[in-house]
Amino acid sequence: MSQRSGYEPGVPCWVDLSSTDVPASARFYGELFGWKADMIDNPEAGGYGQFEFGGKKVAGLGPAQMEGMPSVWNVYVATDDIQATARKVKDAGGTVIMDPMRVFDEGSMAVFQSPEGAFFCAWQANRHQGAELVNEPVSFTWNELAARDTEGAKGFFPAVFGWTHQTDTTSAPMPYTTWMVEGRPVAGMIEMGPQYPPEVPSHWATYFAVADTPATVDKAVKLGSTVIVPPMDSPMGPLAFLIDPQGAMFAIIQLNEAETA
16 A cells, blocks of 8 residues: 555554754755655754655654764654553663653654664654655655664564564575564564674664666765665565765665555
């Protein structure tokens, strides 16, 4: 389903960009994806806004919240009880970075860190249900955990979100784990191998669907992006990893027709 009006608990529902230069990020993604940045006209919003495409909310945008914090894309997982989610994070050995807080009448959010070091967020919806367009160019379509301790993650995230998991040991170049809610894939996980510098912590990556991966990479480079992984085939379709001009990593994927049907 491409247009969404709500999300079940445990399903990634929103992504937003914490940027060291919000106006520059708005220009970059506006030119790359055709997004329009609609900034909230309220001082209490702290400079936060939303990207829209075709009148649909597709992602958020705001300033980096701490001095020295790099630009980064964040993933939010839907919950129907954010206080209970925070307790589950603690009980499972994770850390509550930001306690649950209400965001106007939109909903409630919290920021956590899993035991192996990956930051992630949770969202309990009220007025704001999450992304209104997914799985179509140019909207988010997938979130993937790159973990240094995949076995630990297989214990932690099911305890927090009730996820089940299935690992394909035949996938190349490394085993691939799919996180599921009621048997439906909602996210993925790979193990961080020697190709990752030792100083890079476990992290979540956001994938955006595009109509043409090589063409989008070429356009992104012209706009100032750096290519981490050049266009390559995958079972889901051609993908690539990039760093935007403000330093945030993101992925793009040209979904196979079977995946978009």
